[in-house]
Amino acid sequence: MSLILLFSIPRFIIVLNANQTGNYKLTSFIFILMWLTPFIFLTKSGRNSIGIHKPKNHQSLFFSFILGVLACSIVFLIGKFLYQNTIENWFVYISNSYKSIPVNELKGEGETIYFILFALIGMTFSPIGEELLYRGMIHECFVKLLGNNKASFVDSLAFSLVHLAHFGIIYSNNSWKFLLIPSLLWIILMFFTSRLFFYCKIKSQSIYGAIISHTGFNFAMTYFIFYYVL
Template sequence: MENELRPVWSRIFNFNWKFGLFLVLVICIPRFILVLIANSTGNYGSIGLIMLISAVAPFLFLTKYGRKKIGLTRPRKYSGLVLALIAGLIVSFLLYYIGQSIYGNHYENWYNYIGRSYKIPTQINSHDKAILFAVVALTGMIFSPIGEELFFRGIVHASFANSIGEKKASIVDSSAFAVTHISHFGFVYINQQWHFLTTSTLIWVVSMFLVSVLFFVFKQYSGSILGAITCHAAFNLGMIYCIFYLL
């Protein structure tokens, strides 16, 4: 029987929920803290490192068989990638309208708060703004979709699925993803003080959970982790567009 884990790791771990929990704790707790620090200092360099580590994890821990098992393979349905792109964009705009309807241009609006980290100059011409948007959008469509999907919908999901099945594993990885994103919005740093926004955080966490399930759906539909990555990248593109041009 083929082993998902490389020999050096299979001596220590089994590819099951315990291994998945180990990964979540080792990656997500430091990430949570680093994002909070970045939000207070304005230095986001460490976040890129976390995304890189998340993306590398499947290649560090898994055999070729293990990587195939988590979805690192060609899509079974390329049409699934197109649908994933459309769905990701739609959901990102839906989340914008929910935030605007309830909170307007207030920091309790998740896109408003997240957009502050982009440091968009108030006095900027349309050409320079378009260039800045392209840079931010390209970065947002590459690093977090690849890093987070290979991690959450990839190695973490598959390890839990070995123990509790696909559907329950999706609930676990989506929950981990959603809670981790409280560091991006939930604990907010405003006027040199930390605040926890109970109601808007609850909406944000539920939204992130549902979005995560959507990413998983397109992974399953396309037969490849590329389905999840594409949907995630499209969501980020829509979110960044809303922040640049609709807020």
């Protein structure tokens, strides 16, 4: 539990502040700390126990990526169907973090370049950091007590709740708002997405399955924001 609080509270505050100021540099720093944590605090045996080893099923990595893309597509379609292009749509609100891009650059070749740049950032920092922490270290902390499947419920709940900072508690028109129903839907969607990442870890028998699936989700999210939201 202390590991959840140690990362979740600072990350929550930093993301909320970034949503207000538009400066997201510190969020990348948090993800890098997540990357480093298993290599600082765990032995080689400990890192192996959380899944940092070669996947037993390499083919499953491809399907993990596809499943991540499909999961994001469902999340996008639900938000679009329920809330169209309003601020209650999670991807519309998250697209505010892309507003540093000059509007005149989002045309033709410039749009493609920015898409590739943002996609690469989204496919590296958070997927690696979050999966090593949530599907790795946090998950393993609860395995002996709860078993593998129930431990996934804990790490998935922690993962989904921390994403309230990304959407749910929003900063709009110079004031903070809490969107009760949209945020509940967002938490549920993030919970089941997190469970999907755990499934991909199990199928590949490696943390890399979860990372690749998360990568696919973030790739699709960047695509939808660039080509259907912005």
